[in-house]
Amino acid sequence: MREQFHGELASLSEQMVEMTQLAGSAINRATRALLDADLVLAESVITADEELDRIQAAIEEKSLELLARQQPVATDLRTIVTGLRMTADLERMGDLARHVAKLARLRYPASPIPAQLHSTILEMGQVAERVVAKTGSVIAGRDLVMASELEQDDDQMDRLHRELFTVLLDPNWDGGVEAAVDVTLCGRFYERFADHAVSVARRVTFLVTGERPPVPHHAS
Amino acid sequence: MREQFHGELASLSEQMVEMTQLAGSAINRATRALLDADLVLAESVITADEELDRIQAAIEEKSLELLARQQPVATDLRTIVTGLRMTADLERMGDLARHVAKLARLRYPASPIPAQLHSTILEMGQVAERVVAKTGSVIAGRDLVMASELEQDDDQMDRLHRELFTVLLDPNWDGGVEAAVDVTLCGRFYERFADHAVSVARRVTFLVTGERPPVPHHAS
Numbered sequence: 499m500r501e502q503f504h505g506e507l508a509s510l511s512e513q514m515v516e517m518t519q520l521a522g523s524a525i526n527r528a529t530r531a532l533l534d535a536d537l538v539l540a541e542s543v544i545t546a547d548e549e550l551d552r553i554q555a556a557i558e559e560k561s562l563e564l565l566a567r568q569q570p571v572a573t574d575l576r577t578i579v580t581g582l583r584m585t586a587d588l589e590r591m592g593d594l595a596r597h598v599a600k601l602a603r604l605r606y607p608a609s610p611i612p613a614q615l616h617s618t619i620l621e622m623g624q625v626a627e628r629v630v631a632k633t634g635s636v637i638a639g640r641d642l643v644m645a646s647e648l649e650q651d652d653d654q655m656d657r658l659h660r661e662l663f664t665v666l667l668d669p670n671w672d673g674g675v676e677a678a679v680d681v682t683l684c685g686r687f688y689e690r691f692a693d694h695a696v697s698v699a700r701r702v703t704f705l706v707t708g709e710r711p712p713v714p715h716h717a718s
Numbered sequence: 719m720r721e722q723f724h725g726e727l728a729s730l731s732e733q734m735v736e737m738t739q740l741a742g743s744a745i746n747r748a749t750r751a752l753l754d755a756d757l758v759l760a761e762s763v764i765t766a767d768e769e770l771d772r773i774q775a776a777i778e779e780k781s782l783e784l785l786a787r788q789q790p791v792a793t794d795l796r797t798i799v800t801g802l803r804m805t806a807d808l809e810r811m812g813d814l815a816r817h818v819a820k821l822a823r824l825r826y827p828a829s830p831i832p833a834q835l836h837s838t839i840l841e842m843g844q845v846a847e848r849v850v851a852k853t854g855s856v857i858a859g860r861d862l863v864m865a866s867e868l869e870q871d872d873d874q875m876d877r878l879h880r881e882l883f884t885v886l887l888d889p890n891w892d893g894g895v896e897a898a899v900d901v902t903l904c905g906r907f908y909e910r911f912a913d914h915a916v917s918v919a920r921r922v923t924f925l926v927t928g929e930r931p932p933v934p935h936h937a938s
Contacts, residue, residue: 562799569789579782579802586803667896675898676887682902 503568506560510581511637513557517588518634520550522627524595525691529623531602532684533616535609543599550592557585573705580701584637587694587701591630594691601680610680612673615665619681622658622688625651629695636699640706645699655692659685723788726780730801731857733777737808738854740770742847744815745911749843751822752904753836755829763819770812777805793925800921804857807914807921811850814911821900830900832893838881839901842908845875849915856919860926865919875912879905 524543531540561578564570570578601610611619629651636645662685665671666678673681704710744763751760781798784790790798821830831839849871856865882905885891886898893901924930 562795565785565799566791566795571786575782575786579785579799582799582802583806586806663899666899671895675891675895678895678898679883679886679902682899683906686903686906 503564503570503574506564507574507577510557510560510564510578513553514581514584514588515634515638517550517553517585517592518630518637520546520553521588521591521595521691522630522634524550524592525598525623525626525630525688528595528598528602529620529626531599532611532623533609533620535602535605535607537603537606540599540602540606544596544603547592547596550589554585554589558582577705580705584698584701587698588633591691591694594687594694597687598684601684605680610677611684612677612681614673615662615681618658618661618665619684619688622655622685625655625658626688626691626695629655629692633695633698636702640702642703642706645703648696648699652692652696655689659689723784723790723794726784727794727797730777730780730784730798733773734801734804734808735854735858737770737773737805737812738850738857740766740773741808741811741815741911742850742854744770744812745818745843745846745850745908748815748818748822749840749846751819752831752843753829753840755822755825755827757823757826760819760822760826764816764823767812767816770809774805774809778802797925800925804918804921807918808853811911811914814907814914817907818904821904825900830897831904832897832901834893835882835885835901838878838885839904839908842875842878842905845871845878846908846911846915849875849912853915853918856922860922862923862926865923868916868919872912872916875909879909 524546527539528543530536531543561582564578565575568574604610609616629648632644632648632651635641636648662681666673666681671678700710744766747759748763750756751763781802784798785795788794824830829836849868852864852868852871855861856868882901886893886901891898920930
């Protein structure tokens with residue numbers, strides 16, 4: 499009985515890892531859709547988000563069932579309840595990738611991102627992919643070293659995010675207001691994507707160590 | 719024992735209502751700080767957010783304790799687990815009010831919002847206050863009529879949000895890029911604030927009726 503229960507917990511964990519893979523694939527494709535003005539790719543991200551929603555709903559139902567049937571306490575209880583919060587973060591990351599893809603679709607056949615900011619946004623996309631891949635490893639292996647690395651990736655994301663504003667607010671900015679609005683929104687989507695990844699990693703850390711990691715200095 | 723348990727559930731619900739009051743006060747003051755460039759008010763919102771975080775942490779701990787001690791099933795279990803999600807939404811609403819206040823502080827002694835958009839942002843602030851007040855009533859009284867009204871308020875918020883972009887992207891926009899960036903961010907903060915309120919109301923509706931409300935057409 500106990501063994502079966504832990505098998506079910508492991509299966510929930512695997513589904514969360516699958517969510518990180520889907521979110522990673524989504525943000526990768528959304529970034530390419532955004533920079534290459536690729537409508538087909540953008541549509542694929544928008545459609546694929548349903549799968550993340552479906553897995554989240556399945557995890558929620560299964561978690562409630564386990565709580566009712568197994569009546570777990572202590573660590574097992576905390577694992578399930580924390581898992582529900584992590585799942586919500588992962589689902590939200592899918593939404594944010596979808597937001598990026600929707601912006602790509604809205605401005606098609608142009609790219610919403612002016613040429614001078616392509617490399618910064620590309621890098622934000624790469625950092626986003628990296629953090630979500632690490633989030634998967636943190637969930638799968640409870641790897642606290644990687645959880646701490648992830649914080650540094652998030653610092654890099656924040657630097658890139660500030661870089662966007664530096665370019666936008668430079669008196670020499672000649673990209674116009676529409677591009678400034680689009681860049682502002684995209685920047686926010688990538689930054690939030692990484693924030694949610696950090697949030698997941700922190701929850702795993704808290705589960706493993708019992709200690710809440712300090713609130714990051716760049717909390718905003 | 720049973721009675722005490724339901725008393726404890728009621729107390730969690732009261733704390734959530736208190737969170738809506740704090741979030742409502744925060745968004746009211748943040749809007750005034752933003753439009754009147756009031757630094758003291760902005761600082762007060764930023765500081766007050768800690769209280770929301772504190773209540774959230776308290777609700778989480780109490781919920782885990784109730785799950786472990788009472789081993790609830792069926793509706794009681796769902797009420798506690800759903801309450802955890804609602805609490806996360808309410809805490810996030812406080813964060814969003816704080817984001818608005820931080821933008822007011824960043825641009826002080828100017829207002830980040832150009833005069834031509836003051837009335838739209840003021841209205842967004844009023845809608846935000848209205849939705850969070852209704853959210854409180856929905857939590858306190860499980861009032862499904864109000865939950866449905868709240869959806870309409872959210873539609874109004876979306877209209878106001880689109881109105882911002884119409885003004886920003888008009889060729890006659892002369893507010894400059896910095897104001898466009900600030901307006902874009904603020905618009906997003908108010909819109910997300912209302913989204914979280916809707917999310918809370920939907921969770922209550924689901925608890926009461928057992929049916930998930932349809933995903934809103936404006937889901938973005």
